[in-house]
Amino acid sequence: MRNNDNDGRPNPWAEPPHWRTGPAWQERRRGPRRLGIALAVACIAGLALLALRPELLIDRLAGKAEALRHTAGAPPLAVESVRPTAPPPMAPDEPTLQEPFRGSPALQWADGAAGIEVPEAAATGWMSKEAVADALEKTKRFLVAANLDPATLRGERPADALALLDPQQPEIPQRLEQYLTKPTEQDTPVTVFTRFDPAEAKPVGDVVKVRGSMRVEKGEPGEVLVVTDYTFVHPLTKGGTSVQRTIVRRQITLALLDPVRWETTRGRLQLREYHAEWSNVECSAADGFLHPQFPQDLATGPAATGPAVDPYDRSAGGVRGDGCGTITRS
Template sequence: MTRGSWPGPEDGSSGSAYPEELWERFLTDNERNIAATAPKELSARARVAARRIREEKERAAARGDRRPGPPGRPRPAQDRLDLSSATAAARRAARAAEDAKERRKRRWINAVGVLLVLATLAFALTAGRVWPVVTGEGGRGSTAAPTSTLPPETARPAGPPAAVPEQRATLQRPFAGSPAEVWGDGAAAIVPPAAIPYFAVTRDRVADGLRLAKDLMVATGLDPAVLAGGSTDAVSKLIDAHSGGARGTLADGLAHPTAADDPTALLSRFGPEARLVGDTVKVRGRMTLGVGDTYGGARILADYTFVYPVRRASDTGASPEITRTVVRRTVTVELPADVQRPARIDSLLLAGWTAQIAGVDCGVHDGFLHPRFDGGGARVAAPAHGPGVDPYDRSKPVADGTGTLDCVRALRV
């Protein structure tokens, strides 16, 4: 066989020539080269892996993935971006749902808080009216007792006190239903003004006069012995013997009381059938300085209203009938100039006194006050003529005089 020829077919036809490179490869190939270049068959494990990859590609194609690939292989950048966007959107939706839930929770908490505040406010406004009804204390229209007291009166009021709800007076609240419930108590409510020199009266004498004027108002309107109809020596000692017979006039009235000479014009005394409720007497009024009748002298005008809660002495029950007696009393005191009476004063020159009394039987003049009660016991009727008077109205002046007594038909006590 020569180079460049190849035996032909058995039929005897001539051979065909092959390219030189193929002939060179045929001559130079050895066993190792043939083994290296021969096609290799895949192992069983490789065939299984190839089948899995092929099946995964088919499933990915069925799902519509852009770049299907075997499990575990990183996704392309576009797929990772799409996944990040979806995750962020899911997180935003979750946060929005959580925020909405928190807002609903806060709204409920705020609504409950507002309701609690309103309920507390409503209870605070109505507790004073509800609690007495629950406990059975007080009468019709009863409310809690006022906790504040009016400041001292320094000038004449512009009008009468405002109306108060109708309430039944009790042993615990004897002034219920009365404007006097917010007035001062006893002697503490009698507050003289500051002492100052007045014309020819020195400051010391003015101070003495104001102090003695208060002592006289306490003795005539608040002294327990006088109120119970006992000794009146405390009043007599405060009246100067040169008071134009004032001390003698009082003594005569106590010994022989008449309608024209009734000692209750100057002092409050209750008859044996009445008894004060408690130890408190409500007081309202003022004390003022003015020009006196003597040369260079001064004048003190004491104008006070006393409210006495009373019950029948025979009624010792737990819920007695309680009424009130209201006495407005004025006392005028002269303070002469120091040159006329150089010594310190220890008694008062009374220039006049007057009283307006309400809540008592006006037809009795025995030197005592007789309160009117609604039920039981025949008493002398109060006068029905003339207009009614509000005994708590301190806006109107009282008449001047000596020993003047005005028993009025009260519009309220």
């Protein structure tokens, strides 16, 4: 992959851009105290990027923003109702400040929160249609607050996302607080929240492209699970004319519990499982931020040793296991 540096001349990468994942972990399911609190939080992986303007986020939440089209007559893709069977086709064009999604399959994806479409609710298990609709809407709000909120993206505390989570869930509130206040390479907030150092990179334009799916599954009696799988594409610049795209894929399962049957805070979500993969970022970071790669940067941290992968290929069942490799495009 090649890109132009500030004077417009081609400049090769010091090494190929990376994808990164993190160590998997899972907490034990706790038995009921007669009711019961279930818990399972899983693995992580890595890719990244920057922020949106606050006024744009408001438009996205209201569903009023139109997708930006950089090619005439390019219709948006239909909602991803089933997992794709193959990666999208390759395109040779590179991004520019004027066309940050040129050459990317994300060009036809939806903008921001508009790409997180809530499916029609139906009664599931012991949950009424209204309870399921509540779980779906809160799940969307969590994903937006954790991955698109400008304050979260520029590294501030993800207050709106945290406010949706159940403070009574065992271990999770304490673990997330540790991630945010005392991050390490292993225990980092980017496993759940997309965060960047605003001194390192700036967004190109106002659009983050989003594509993915959300579905409801029957859980134990008195609970509903919302299973999500979304990819976020962020165009960034360090200044000059060089533009890079960072891609973040997150697979998150959230649960809404019936307080009559479970020990829970009414109306709050529990974080059951999360996996993440970040592409076009450094292989290692311990400061709680994702660090996008630019051609003019010297490679730092450990070298990529994993296989070359396509970060736009959503046909794979899940994110890759622990490690760091190279990507075929960004």
